Amino acid sequence: xxxxxxxxxxxxxxxxxxxxxxxxxxxxxxxxxxxxxxxxxxxxxxxxxxxxxxxxxxxxxxxxxxxxxxxxxxxxxxxxxxxxxxxxxxxxxxxxxxxxxxxxxxxxxxxxxxxxxxxxxxxxxxxxxxxxxxxxxxxxxxxxxxxxxxxxxxxxxxxxxxxxxxxxxxxxxxxxxxxxxxxxxxxxxxxxxxxxxxxxxxxxxxxxxxxxxxxxxxxxxxxxxxxxxxxxxxxxxxxxxxxxxxxxxxxxxxxxxxxxxxxxxxxxxxxxxxxxxxxxxxxxxxxxxxxxxxxxxxxxxxxxxxxxxxxxxxxxxxxxxxxxxxxxxxxxxxxxxxxxxxxxxxxxxxxxxxxxxxxxxxxxxxxxxxxxxxxxxxxxxxxxxxxxxxxxxxxxxxxxxxxxxxxxxxxxxxxxxxxxxxxxxxxxxxxxxxxxxxxxxxxxxxxxxxxxxxxxxxxxxxxxxxxxxxxxxxxxxxxxxxxxxxxxxxxxxxxxxxxxxxxxxxxxxxxxxxxxxxxxxxxxxxxxxxxxxxxxxxxxxxxxxxxxxxxxxxxxxxxxxxxxxxxxxxxxxxxxxxxxxxxxxxxxxxxxxxxxxxxxxxxxxxxxxxxxxxxxxxxxxxxxxxxxxxxxxxxxxxxxxxxxxxxxxxxxxxxxxxxxxxxxxxxxxxxxxxxxxxxxxxxxxxxxxxxx
Ligand code: MOS
Numbered sequence: 001x002x003x004x005x006x007x008x009x010x011x012x013x014x015x016x017x018x019x020x021x022x023x024x025x026x027x028x029x030x031x032x033x034x035x036x037x038x039x040x041x042x043x044x045x046x047x048x049x050x051x052x053x054x055x056x057x058x059x060x061x062x063x064x065x066x067x068x069x070x071x072x073x074x075x076x077x078x079x080x081x082x083x084x085x086x087x088x089x090x091x092x093x094x095x096x097x098x099x100x101x102x103x104x105x106x107x108x109x110x111x112x113x114x115x116x117x118x119x120x121x122x123x124x125x126x127x128x129x130x131x132x133x134x135x136x137x138x139x140x141x142x143x144x145x146x147x148x149x150x151x152x153x154x155x156x157x158x159x160x161x162x163x164x165x166x167x168x169x170x171x172x173x174x175x176x177x178x179x180x181x182x183x184x185x186x187x188x189x190x191x192x193x194x195x196x197x198x199x200x201x202x203x204x205x206x207x208x209x210x211x212x213x214x215x216x217x218x219x220x221x222x223x224x225x226x227x228x229x230x231x232x233x234x235x236x237x238x239x240x241x242x243x244x245x246x247x248x249x250x251x252x253x254x255x256x257x258x259x260x261x262x263x264x265x266x267x268x269x270x271x272x273x274x275x276x277x278x279x280x281x282x283x284x285x286x287x288x289x290x291x292x293x294x295x296x297x298x299x300x301x302x303x304x305x306x307x308x309x310x311x312x313x314x315x316x317x318x319x320x321x322x323x324x325x326x327x328x329x330x331x332x333x334x335x336x337x338x339x340x341x342x343x344x345x346x347x348x349x350x351x352x353x354x355x356x357x358x359x360x361x362x363x364x365x366x367x368x369x370x371x372x373x374x375x376x377x378x379x380x381x382x383x384x385x386x387x388x389x390x391x392x393x394x395x396x397x398x399x400x401x402x403x404x405x406x407x408x409x410x411x412x413x414x415x416x417x418x419x420x421x422x423x424x425x426x427x428x429x430x431x432x433x434x435x436x437x438x439x440x441x442x443x444x445x446x447x448x449x450x451x452x453x454x455x456x457x458x459x460x461x462x463x464x465x466x467x468x469x470x471x472x473x474x475x476x477x478x479x480x481x482x483x484x485x486x487x488x489x490x491x492x493x494x495x496x497x498x499x500x501x502x503x504x505x506x507x508x509x510x511x512x513x514x515x516x517x518x519x520x521x522x523x524x525x526x527x528x529x530x531x532x533x534x535x536x537x538x539x540x541x542x543x544x545x546x547x548x549x550x551x552x553x554x555x556x557x558x559x560x561x562x563x564x565x566x567x568x569x570x571x572x573x574x575x576x577x578x579x580x581x582x583x584x585x586x587x588x589x590x591x592x593x594x595x596x597x598x599x600x601x602x603x604x605x606x607x608x609x610x611x612x613x614x615x616x617x618x619x620x621x622x623x624x625x626x627x628x629x630x631x632x633x634x635x636x637x638x639x640x641x642x643x644x645x646x647x648x649x650x651x652x653x654x655x656x657x658x659x660x661x662x663x664x665x666x667x668x669x670x671x672x673x674x675x676x677x678x679x680x681x682x683x684x685x686x687x688x689x690x691x692x
Contacts, residue, residue, distance in 0.1 A: 009473035009483050010651055013586040016469045017488075018230065018462070027230045030187040030200040035259035038189075039068055041251055042113035043244070043262070044103030045271065046095040048126045049615025050337045053093040053102055055123035061116040066108040069254055070120065073102070077250060081215035086308045086340045089243045089250070095124070096307040097339045098131075098615040099271025101243055106251045106260055129337035132612035133278050133303045141309055141333040153326050158284065161295035161326040165286030169362045173283060173355035174682045175314075177303070177608030177617065178276040180344050181627060182463075184232025185266065186273045188245040190252035191259040197249055198225045204238040205500030206459050206493040212241045217249060229491040234463040235598075236343030237274045239502045244272060270620035274342025275608060277303035277333075279314045281355035286326070291367040291374045293324035298356065303341060304333035310341040313348030317433055317662075318356050320550065323380035337615055343502065345598060346658035349434055354602075357430035357666035358681060361673065365415075371429050371670070372399050372408065383548030391547035394578035394641055395431055398554035401641065402429070402576040406556040416677035423560040425571065428670030432553030432577070432663035436654045438542040439499035442513035445536040446479070446521045448529040453485050456517075459498035460490040460510040465657055466587025467507045473583055474511040474650055478518030480527075496536055504655025507583065511650035513539035551654050553577040555596070555667035561675050566687030570600050570668060572635040580643055580654035592638030592660040599664020601628045607684050 021027040028034075046053075058070040076090035089101045103120055107113035130138060153161075162168050189200035197219060203209045206226040214224045231238065244262050252260040264272055279302050286295035298318040304310050315329035344350070364371040379396055382389050403409065411427055412418060418425045444458040456475045462468040468488050476483040489495060499509055521535040558572040575596050582588045605626035608617045619625045638660065643652070669680045672690070680689045 009476040010583050012473065012584070014469055014473060014483065014584055016466050016587060017472060018468055022230070029184055029230050029232055030189055030202045030228065031261060031263045033189055033200040035189060035191060037258050039106050039108065039255060039258045039260050040110040040113045041104050041106045041248055041260050041262040042110065042117040043101045043247060043268065044105070044117050044120045044122070045268070046098055046100045046102045048095055048124045049098045049131055050129035051095050051124050051126040053095065053122060054125045056103065057121040058103070060119040061105055064112060064116045064119065066112040067116045068106045068108065069251065070116070071104045071251060071254070077253065079216045079246070080218040084308065087216060087241060087243055087246050089246050097271065097305065097337055099268070099339060101247060104247050104251060106255065129615050131336050131338050131610060131615035133334060133336060133610065135280055135301065139335040141304055141311070141335060152328050155328065157326055158295055158297040158328050162284050162286045165294050166289045167287045167363065167366045169283065169285040169359050169366060171283060171359060171362065171681055173281045173358060175279045175351040175354055176606070176683060177278050177610065178344060178602060178606045179270060179608055179625060180235035180237040180274070181269070181625070182233030182235060182237065185264045185269055186238065186242055186244055187263040188248040189259055189261045190248040192253050192256065196223055196225065198227065199245065199249065200227050201245060202231050202238055203228050204231070204234045204461050204463055204502055205498070206461065206491060207497055208500050209241055210493050213245065213249065216246060224493070226493040227491065228461060231461060231463040234501065235345045236347065236502065238463065239343050239500055240274065242273050266622060267620045270608070270617050271339045274340060276344035276347070276351065277310065277312050277341035279312065279351045281314060281352070283355045283359040285359055285363050287363055287367060289367065291363060291369040291377050293322055293378045295326040296322060296324040298329045300331045302331065302333050303338065304335050305338050305340040306335050308340045309333065312341070312351060314352035316348040317352045319385040320383055320548070321356060321431065321433060322378040323384050324378070327384065338610070345595065346434060346662050349662045353430065353432065353663045354666050354683065357663055358669050361428065361670040362679065372403055375399060375431060386548055388546055388548040391545070391549045392578070392580070392643065393550065393552060394643070395552040395554070397641055398552055398576040398578055399429070402554040402556050402574055405639070406574050408556070415674045418675070419563060422563050424563055424675040425558065425560040426671050426674030426676070427556065427558045428667050428672070428674050430555050430663035430666035430670060432555055432659050434504060434551050434655070434659035434662060436549035436551055437503050437505045439505045439509040440539055440541050442498055442509050442539040443496035443536060444510070444513040444517035445496050445534065446517045447534040448525070448531060450531055453487050454479055454481065455487050455489060456514060457489045457495045458510050458513060459493055459495040460506065461501040462490060463501050465501070465591060466584060467501065467510070469587055470507045470583040471510055471514060475514050475518065478515045479521070504657045504659070508650050508653050508655055509539065511653070513537070515650055516540060551577070551579050551659055553659050553663065555663040557667040557671040559668060559671040559675055561672060561690050566690040568604060568672060568685055568687065568690065570604070570634065573600070573637070575638040575660055577638065577640045577656065577659055578643060579640055579656040579659065581652040582640060583651070583653050588656055589638055591657050593636055595658065595660025596636060596638065596664050597628050597633055599661045600632060600668065602661070602683060603665035603668035604632070604684050
C-alpha cells in the first residue's frame, strides 16, 4: 500500500518501520550496545527457599584469572532507598525465596563469570517455608475485596440468593503460575561517569525505570539516563525494575571506567523477572429458569510473595461484566515464600475471565440456553459496578458478528455430538474485556530538520508492538505530511517525559502528546517552518465525562480432541474486538493474533510447576515450560468493529495490546466441553483432562 499519503496515514496498514533493522540484526538491543571496556556479571542464586546465609566463601572465585570482583552481602555497598524489598540485593544474609541473588561475579568474559559463580561456596541455615499454593492455612494479605467497592452485598445475602435461585453454578476454577518468557531476556548494562549512571536497559518505560532506580543509589532522576531503543518483548514483566538492574549498577560503581553487562539466563528468569501468580477462583452464579442472573459471587485466592506484595486482581471483571441484583467479589493474596509475581498481559482480567466465562458456559448448559443468548440476557444497561452509563459497550455486536463469521448457527445443541476419524470436535465462545485507560503525563517535542523531515521525540517504548510505527502515522497526520517526513525518536530518558508501555495505554497516550505538540508547532511556526523550528507540548487531560470506559470482544474457538489419547488441538479461532478506531491494521492484527496465541498457550500448555518441598519451579526452561509453536496454531483470525463513537483517545483509538488474550482460554475450555462433554476447570487442559 502506498505510504505517500499526506495527512491520511492513520488507518493505513503500514509495515513496521523497524522491521528491516530487526531482521538484519542492526537494531541494537540493550546487551548489544557497544560500550567501552565491557565486563560481565553472573549472579549467584540461593538454593534454599527461606533462611539465612551463614557462610559464603568467594576465595576460589576471586582467585580465577579474569575475575574482577565478587560481591556478596558482606562487601556490597549499601543501598539508600529501602522501600522495595525485591530490589534490596545483597543488603542482608536473609533468603526470602529460592533463586534470590546472594552474590555476583564480574569478570572479563561471561564464561569466566559464570564459571566463577559456580565456585562460590555457600552455607545456609534453612528456615521452615511455605511455598504450596492451596486453599488452607496460610498468611493472607488482609484485603477483603478492594477498598471503596460499591454495590457489594454480604456473604449471607449471596448464600440466600444462590439457595433461592432456580439454577445455580457453584464451582472452583484454577489457573497455574504463568511466565511472560519474552524472547529478549531481562538485560541491563550499567556505566558510571562523573556521578551520572547510564543504563542500557530492556524496559517498558525509561522514565519510570529511572525514577525507581535513582533513589536506591541516592541519585536524583536527572542523574540517571536510561536508553532503550529496542525491546524484544515484555508482556508486563519489564514494567517493574528487577534485581539484575540494581546488581549491574552496583557492580559498575565498584569498577570505575567499566561497563557492567548482565543478561538473565532463561532459567534465572523464572525466579527473577516475575510471573502471573496462580489463582483459585470460587465462582457462584444464581439464575432464573431463563438464565437471567440473580446473583454473581467471585471469591479469589491469588499467590503473593513475602518478599513483595502483589495482587493480580482476578475478581475485577466479575464486577462489571454482567448485571445481577446480588453481587459480591473478594480477593485475598496468599503470602508464600516464593519469587515475586508481576504484571503479565491483561493482569486480573485474563485469569478472572477464565473462571467467570467458563462458569457462564456452565450456567448456559444448566439453563439450556444458548451461551450467546445467555450473555444477551444479562447485558447491563449501565456499568454494574459504578452505575455509570457506558461510553462504548459493544460486547453484543462482537458476539453477533463473530457468531455469523464463525458459523455459530450450525452448532450442535448438545455436547459430545461430533466424532470423526477418532476426534471429537466442538465450538465454544467467551467474552473479552479490558479497561480504556489513559496516561495524561506525557510530552512530545517536534523539530524541523535540515533535510526537510520532522524529528518527533518522546521517551516512548516499542516492546515489539509496533508503537514506533503507529506513532509515526499519528505524527504524520497531525503535521499534515507523509510518513516519510517523520523521524520518530523514542526509548531514551533524555527525550520528553513519557509514561510506560503498559495497561494498553502506550500508543494512545503518547499519541495525544504528539498531536498536542504538532498543533502547537503549527500555531508557532506555520505550515512552512524555518529550519530548526522546535516546539514541545504536554498532552491534554482526558475528560472521561463520568462514563464507564471498557473495551470488549468475543472469542470463538473450535477444538478437536483425540478420543483415545485426549490430545487437544485448536482447529480454528476467531477474535472479534471493539477497540475504537484502529491506527494501523497490520500491527493491530499482529497484537490480536499474538495475544490469542498466548491465550492458546494458557489454555493448552503453560504451567509453572512448583515443587513445594524446595520452593522451586521445576520446569524453568523452554524444554519443559511449553508455549505454542507454529505447529500448535492452525486457523487463527482477528477482526474488529468499525466504530463511530465519540472519540476516546487519539482519533477515537483505544488500547488493544492486552484484550486479545482475555477470554481466549475460556473459549477453548468451553469448546472442549462442547466436543467431549467433559468440563475442564483447571488450566492447562492437558490430555488427561479428557481421559476417564
Ligand atoms: Mo501490561 S501487563 O500492563 O504490560
